[in-house]
Amino acid sequence: MNWLLDNLPQAMGLTVEHLYLSLVPTLVGVVVALGLGLAFGNRPRARAIITAVASAIFTIPSLALFVVIPSIIGTQILDPLNVVIALALYSTSLLVRTVFDALDAVAPEVLNAAEALGYSHARRRIFVDLPLAVAPLAAGTRVAAVTNVSLVSVGAVIGVGGLGQLFVSGYQRNYPDQILAGIIVILLLALVFDRVIAVTARLLTPWLHQGASAASGEGKRRRTSPAPAAPAPQELAAPGREAK
Amino acid sequence: MINEMLTYFAQGANWAGETGIPARLGEHLWYSFLAVAAAAVLAFPVGVFIGHTGTGKVFLVSASNVLRALPSLGIMTLLVLLMGIGLLPPLAALVLIAIPPILAGVYAGVANVDPEVVDAARAIGMKDSRIILQVELPLALPLILGGFRGAILQVVATATIAAYVNLGGLGRYIFDGLALYDYGQVLVGAVLVTGLALVLDGLLALAARALSPARRAIAN
Numbered sequence: 001m002n003w004l005l006d007n008l009p010q011a012m013g014l015t016v017e018h019l020y021l022s023l024v025p026t027l028v029g030v031v032v033a034l035g036l037g038l039a040f041g042n043r044p045r046a047r048a049i050i051t052a053v054a055s056a057i058f059t060i061p062s063l064a065l066f067v068v069i070p071s072i073i074g075t076q077i078l079d080p081l082n083v084v085i086a087l088a089l090y091s092t093s094l095l096v097r098t099v100f101d102a103l104d105a106v107a108p109e110v111l112n113a114a115e116a117l118g119y120s121h122a123r124r125r126i127f128v129d130l131p132l133a134v135a136p137l138a139a140g141t142r143v144a145a146v147t148n149v150s151l152v153s154v155g156a157v158i159g160v161g162g163l164g165q166l167f168v169s170g171y172q173r174n175y176p177d178q179i180l181a182g183i184i185v186i187l188l189l190a191l192v193f194d195r196v197i198a199v200t201a202r203l204l205t206p207w208l209h210q211g212a213s214a215a216s217g218e219g220k221r222r223r224t225s226p227a228p229a230a231p232a233p234q235e236l237a238a239p240g241r242e243a244k
Numbered sequence: 245m246i247n248e249m250l251t252y253f254a255q256g257a258n259w260a261g262e263t264g265i266p267a268r269l270g271e272h273l274w275y276s277f278l279a280v281a282a283a284a285v286l287a288f289p290v291g292v293f294i295g296h297t298g299t300g301k302v303f304l305v306s307a308s309n310v311l312r313a314l315p316s317l318g319i320m321t322l323l324v325l326l327m328g329i330g331l332l333p334p335l336a337a338l339v340l341i342a343i344p345p346i347l348a349g350v351y352a353g354v355a356n357v358d359p360e361v362v363d364a365a366r367a368i369g370m371k372d373s374r375i376i377l378q379v380e381l382p383l384a385l386p387l388i389l390g391g392f393r394g395a396i397l398q399v400v401a402t403a404t405i406a407a408y409v410n411l412g413g414l415g416r417y418i419f420d421g422l423a424l425y426d427y428g429q430v431l432v433g434a435v436l437v438t439g440l441a442l443v444l445d446g447l448l449a450l451a452a453r454a455l456s457p458a459r460r461a462i463a464n
Contacts, residue, residue: 063418147313151314166318170322176326179318
């Protein structure tokens with residue numbers, strides 16, 4: 001920890017870079033996956049192709065992707081854009097499956113009710129389908145964000161990658177303290193990301209929590225929250241990302 | 245870059261000896277196998293216990309999330325500095341990333357077994373150990389295999405970083421190439437690792453299909 005305390009400005013700079021390199025791909029992933037999910041969710045052929053491509057992308061090791069992207073799109077090998085594109089690809093391919101599943105899970109009665117109320121297709125998509133997909137999407141996004149935070153550090157071996165540079169330089173200088181500092185800050189970042197997404201999803205889906213908050217508001221003593229439900233499959237079984 | 249890669253593949257010398265492609269492939273598979281086996285030994289009993297008893301779900305979720313956030317490169321370099329170069333540091337890093345998918349697969353598989361089936365097994369006098377072995381695990385097999393598939397893929401992909409601390413495996417081409425500014429060689433490593441991951445994924449998908457209980461029931 002001494003290293004961290006003695007080198008706060010440098011650590012802050014790397015943290016900001018790390019944040020950028022992991023936040024941007026996560027956001028891109030959410031937006032693209034939502035777009036693909038809404039556009040192709042009801043088209044079985046396109047959907048099958050997208051799912052197949054997504055799992056193929058997922059099998060490409062991140063380090064391989066970091067070094068292959070320049071030869072495909074013509075960036076420099078040290079360009080941070082390579083890392084951003086690679087991680088955005090992973091996030092998209094992880095999340096697009098989540099979006100498909102989430103949209104499938106909306107009960108047909110709900111959709112029929114919305115249509116009976118006179119919602120146009122587009123309006124129903126935005127005001128009914130999307131909000132109901134928020135919870136599973138958030139679970140998937142948490143996995144994507146946390147893995148991105150730890151994956152970015154691999155970029156350090158090719159010269160990009162925020163806090164991962166502490167691993168590279170700590171290793172070269174034989175200085176474990178610096179590596180430990182990197183691990184700790186990455187874990188903290190991942191934790192913050194995870195909580196921010198979880199809280200955002202909670203705020204976006206007040207109807208899911210109304211029962212619980214009413215119950216705790218009524219009693220004089222604060223009631224303990226009900227036992228947590230079994231973790232959502234997306235949260236647990238989603239394939240994480242390799243080469244952290 | 246792509247031409248250089250093709251030239252590298254075309255040269256017979258690159259396919260022979262201790263640094264040849266088959267040897268590197270063998271090392272890569274060996275590290276991956278050791279890591280998945282060790283992770284299975286650690287995660288399997290925990291997954292079965294939590295899935296069977298239902299206690300410790302919160303622990304499971306938070307442990308998976310923490311493990312997922314741990315940067316393997318950091319863990320590996322830290323362990324090398326503390327313990328010296330050897331197989332153990334990269335292996336430890338690989339085991340840590342293989343644990344969450346295996347744990348999640350085993351837990352989800354066992355926990356998702358229809359409670360009525362478990363009750364029926366108990367009603368005909370099965371003990372917990374027999375329920376686990378003869379009822380829950382066979383029914384959980386598809387999800388367990390799915391977990392292993394995820395773990396194997398991640399480990400094979402991550403095993404490239406072993407080369408960063410001077411071990412073998414396909415990562416050698418990537419790191420040696422980067423050090424020499426020989427991006428053709430880097431691409432050789434990237435293509436080989438990706439190919440290996442795709443082939444393994446295909447084989448595991450076939451295996452999961454052949455072993456799934458529904459399939460077997462129909463075949464019988």
